[in-house]
Amino acid sequence: MAAIGPPAERLDPHGRLLAQCRSELGEALDDAAQKPVRARWLLPVLPANWFVLRPAWSAALLILIGMALGSVVPQWYSSRMTQRPDAVTMKVSAPPRLSQQDLETMGIAAINWKAGGSFGSPSVELHLTAERPMELQGSLDDMDVKRVLTFVVENGQRFDSGVRLDSLELLRRRSSDTEVRQALRVAARKDRNPGVRLKALEALRGFEQDDAVRLTLLDALQNDDCPGVRVEAINALQAAMRAMGEKGISPQDQGLVNVLRDRMQRDPNNYIRMQSAAAIHQLGPRELH
Template identity: 30%
Template sequence: MNHDHYKESLQLLLYDELTVEEKNDIEQHLQKCPECRKELEQLQKFHTTLSSQKFIEPDSQLLREARQELRYSLKHSPPRESLWDWLQSALSSIFIQYKVALGGVATLTMGFIIGYVVFSPPNQPQKMEELASPNLSLSSRFPLSAQGDAKVNNIRFYDSDVSDGEIDFSFDAVTPVRMKADIKDDRVQKILAHALLNEQNPGVRLRSVSAMALEHTPPADDEIKDALITALTTDENPGVRREALRALQKFSFDDKLKQALLHVLNYDSNSALRIEAVNYFASTKSKSSPAIFDDAVRKVLHEKMQSDNNNYIRLRARAVLQEVNR
C-alpha cells in the first residue's frame, strides 16, 4: 500500500469503516510515518470541532409550511407524459404542418413590405419628415434629411393566423435624422435638453448644453430650465455642469435656481463651479429681492466663508454677506 493511499484511508479509519486487516496495516504505518500521524491529528481536531457544534433544530412552523408546499407541488405537478403522447409529439415535429409553411411565407412577405416602406430612398423628403414628426414634433419648415437606414424593432403581432391570407402587426422604426434650424426655436431647445439628460456620451451632453448656453433669450418653457438644473446638480462631468450653470444665467433668479446654487456650494467638489456659484450670488444681490437672501443662503455663505478649502471662495462669500447685510 503506497503512502498516498494511507492518507486517503485516514478518513475511513476515523469512521471505523476499515476491515481488521486494513486497520492493523494503517496503525503499523502510523507508528513509522510522522507525516501521516500529523495528518490524522488534524483530521481528529476537525471532527472534534464539527461534533462540538450544536445542531440547530428547524422551527416547527417552518417545517410545517415546507411540508405543505411540498404536498401542494406534488399534487399540482403536471402528470408525466405517457409513451403514446411522447410518440405523437415526436411524430408531429417531424412533419411540417401547413400553417408553419404559410407562416414562413408570410414572414418573408412582411420583410419585403417593411423593406419597401421603411428603407425608402432619401429622395422622398415628405415620407421621411412624416416618419420623424411623431417623435420630434418638428414643423415642415425645418429641412430634414435621412442619415442612414431605419432600424426596425419591437415587432408586435396582433393576428398571426395567416390562413386567411392576411397578417396584422406593428413595429417601431427609428431613423437617424439631420435637422438644420434656428437655435432659438423651443423645439430645438427641447431636443438639446433631451440629449443633455439622456445621452451617455459626455461629449454629446457638453455640446448640447454649450449650444443651449449660446442662446441669450431664455425659453418660455420651464422644461428647459429644469433640465439645466438637473444637469447642474447631477451630471458627473464637471464641464457639463459648468456649461449648465452658464446657461442658467439667462433665466430669472428664483427659488429653484437658488436651491441649485446652494447645492453646488455645499456638495460640488469642483472649486471652479463653487466660485461661479458664489459669483452668481454676488451678481444677483443687486438685481433680486432681498427675500432671495434668506436664512438658508446666509447660512451657506457663512459656512463657506469659514470652512471652504478655497481661499477665493472664503473671501468672496464674506464680501457677499457684507453687501447683503448693509
C-alpha cells in the first residue's frame, strides 16, 4: 500500500500542473522586474513591435522605402560604373529609315523648317513622295534628314530649283561636315541653275584651305559661264589668300597662279580681270608666276 503513494497526488494531477504553472509565471515576472529600465523603454520602438501593432502603417512604410531604394540605388551604381577606368560605354545607332532605293525613287513635296532646335539647329520637316509616302522630322544631325538633303543637291537634275535651294540653305549650317562639303562641291560644279551653283559656293566659304574646295573654286572661276558665280569664286579665293598671308603662309600652288593669269588676261568681266591681277600681285615674287 505504501508503494502506491498518497491518494491526493494520485487523484489530482491537474492541481499539480496548475501549481507548477503558477511557479513558472512567478519566476518570469521576477526576471522581467529585474531587466534594465532602458530595455523596457526600447520595446515600443522596435520595428517588430510596430509591425504587430500597426500593420497598415508598416506596409506603407515598407513600400516607400522600396521606392526610394529603387530610384536611388540604380543611379548610384551607374555613377560608380562610369567612374571606373575600365568601364565600357556602348553606343547603339538606330538603322536608317530610308533605303538607297527610297532615295532613288523619292520626290520632294515640301521642305519646311523652323529655328529654335537643339544647339541652334533648326527643326526640319521633309515631305517625301514615293511608293510609300513619308514625312521625316528631325534636326540637321538626324542621319536620314542629312541623307535626303545631300542627295537632293547631288542629284539636281531630279528636283526643282526651289527644293535644291532650300536644301542648300539648310546644309550650309553643316559645312564643317565632310559629306556635306562633298555635296556642296558637286552642286557648285554640276547644277544647271547658276543660282544654285552660286549658293553652293557661298556655303563653302571658310573652307578654302581644303584642297578639294580650292579646286572647286578654281574650276568655277575658269569654267563657269555665269559672271556672278565667277565673281564669288575669285572673292572666296582672295579671302583665303589674305587669311593665309596673315598667318605668314604663302600659297605655293602653280595651278592657282595659272588660273589667275588666265582670268586676268581672258575673262570678259572687267571686275574679275582686276581681282585676278590683284590676287597675282598678292602672291608676291614674280618667280611664282
